[in-house]
Amino acid sequence: MTPSFSPPRHHACRISDEWTFRGMRTLVIENELLRVTVLLDRGSDIVEFRYKPLDLDFLHFGPHGLRNPAAETPSAFTDSPYLDVFSGGWNEILPNGGPPVTYKGASLGQHGEISLIPWRCTLLEDTPDRVSARLWVRPLRTPFFLEKTLSMERGKAALFIDERLTNEGGEPMSLMWGHHIAFGRPFLDEGAVIDMPARRFIVHEAMDGYEPRRFAPGSEGVWPHVTAAEGGQADAGLVPAYGETQAQEMAYATDFEDGWYAISNPVRKAGFGIRFDPSIFRYVWYWQQLGDVAQGFPWWGRTHIAALEPWTSYPTTGLNDAVANGTALTLAAGEVVETSLCAVAFTGSGRVKGVTSAGDVAR
Numbered sequence: 001m002t003p004s005f006s007p008p009r010h011h012a013c014r015i016s017d018e019w020t021f022r023g024m025r026t027l028v029i030e031n032e033l034l035r036v037t038v039l040l041d042r043g044s045d046i047v048e049f050r051y052k053p054l055d056l057d058f059l060h061f062g063p064h065g066l067r068n069p070a071a072e073t074p075s076a077f078t079d080s081p082y083l084d085v086f087s088g089g090w091n092e093i094l095p096n097g098g099p100p101v102t103y104k105g106a107s108l109g110q111h112g113e114i115s116l117i118p119w120r121c122t123l124l125e126d127t128p129d130r131v132s133a134r135l136w137v138r139p140l141r142t143p144f145f146l147e148k149t150l151s152m153e154r155g156k157a158a159l160f161i162d163e164r165l166t167n168e169g170g171e172p173m174s175l176m177w178g179h180h181i182a183f184g185r186p187f188l189d190e191g192a193v194i195d196m197p198a199r200r201f202i203v204h205e206a207m208d209g210y211e212p213r214r215f216a217p218g219s220e221g222v223w224p225h226v227t228a229a230e231g232g233q234a235d236a237g238l239v240p241a242y243g244e245t246q247a248q249e250m251a252y253a254t255d256f257e258d259g260w261y262a263i264s265n266p267v268r269k270a271g272f273g274i275r276f277d278p279s280i281f282r283y284v285w286y287w288q289q290l291g292d293v294a295q296g297f298p299w300w301g302r303t304h305i306a307a308l309e310p311w312t313s314y315p316t317t318g319l320n321d322a323v324a325n326g327t328a329l330t331l332a333a334g335e336v337v338e339t340s341l342c343a344v345a346f347t348g349s350g351r352v353k354g355v356t357s358a359g360d361v362a363r
Helices: 319-324
Strands: 014-021 024-030 034-039 045-051 090-093 101-103 106-108 120-126 130-137 144-153 158-167 173-175 178-184 192-195 198-203 225-227 233-235 247-256 260-265 270-275 283-290 305-311 329-331 336-347
Touching: 014 120, 014 130, 024 130, 024 144, 034 144, 034 158, 045 336, 101 319, 158 329, 173 319, 178 283, 198 225, 260 305, 329 336
Parallel strands: none
Antiparallel strands: 014 024, 024 034, 034 045, 045 090, 090 178, 101 106, 120 130, 130 144, 144 158, 158 336, 173 329, 178 305, 192 260, 198 247, 225 233, 247 283, 260 270, 270 336, 283 305
C-alpha cells in the first residue's frame, strides 16, 4: 500500500521513523491504546511496550538506561558486548543463543549477531486505521537475511509481526532464533502469574555462580509443576512479588499444545500476551533474576526481571550445544522460513486461556 501524505496526526494510528535517541535511529508506532518504541540502530530492540490507559510499560528497563553499542562499546562486533548494553526490553536474537561460540569458522558473540547491529527500515502504511513498517537486516558473519513487518491497527492494543528468514548461503546453516522478551518493574512489583499451554518444563542444570535457584537444577516436570530447590513442589506459573524472594532461574517450557503465553499482574489487573507458531518457536525460555539477588557483573545487585522468550532451540549455552542436542533449526541453501507473532496488552481478572493471532485474549 502507498503511505499517506496527509499532515502528521496526533490521534488514531501513528508511525514515524524520524526520531533519534542517543544517536540511534528510532521508530515509534502507536495508536490510542499502545505505544511501541523500536531502536533501529540497535538490533531493532523494542524498548517500550506501553499500555496507555494505565501508563504501564511491561518491559524491563535497566538501571543504566539505554546505551548505543556503536558509540559506547569500541569492540562491539568482535567481543561480547551484549551484556555491556543490555537494558531489558524485547531483543530479537539470531543465530546464537547464549555465550560466544565459533560455528563453521564464524566467531559469534553473546546472543550474536543481529541484536546489536543496525537494521534498515521503510514505512509501508500510514493511515488512521492502520500503520506498518518493514525492517530488514543481513548479519555480518553469517549468510542470513531477516525481514519483518511491524503493524498496528486502530482500537487494538496489539503489535502484529510478520517475519521472513532466508539462508542466502550456498550451504546448509544451523541457527538459534529467539525473541528475548524481558519483563520488569513496575509491572512485576506485586508479582505475576504465567499461563501457557506447555506440557513439559525442563530446568537447566547447575551453573557456576548461578545461585540461589528457585527450582532443583536438572529437574523436569509437567508445566507448571517442578521440584523446588529446597525440595517439595514449586509452581513455576507464579512470579514472586518484588522483595518476596531472592532467587535466579533458567528453564525451558516446551511441548506446546498451542502457541501462546500470557503474563499477568493480578493486582494491577493487566498483562502481556503473545501468539507464536509453536512449530517454529518450540521452546519458551524461562529466565529470572528476582529481588536484586544477582551480584557482580552485569547486574550488581539491582535487577528484578522475568523473561519469557520464544525460541527455536535450547539450551542457553549456545548454538553448538543446540546442534548437538538436535534442536537447532537448519535451513538448506536458499531455504526460506516465514512466521507471524502477535503481542497484546490486556486488562481484566482471571487466568488466561488463550491468545489469538488477531490479538484477542480468552479467559
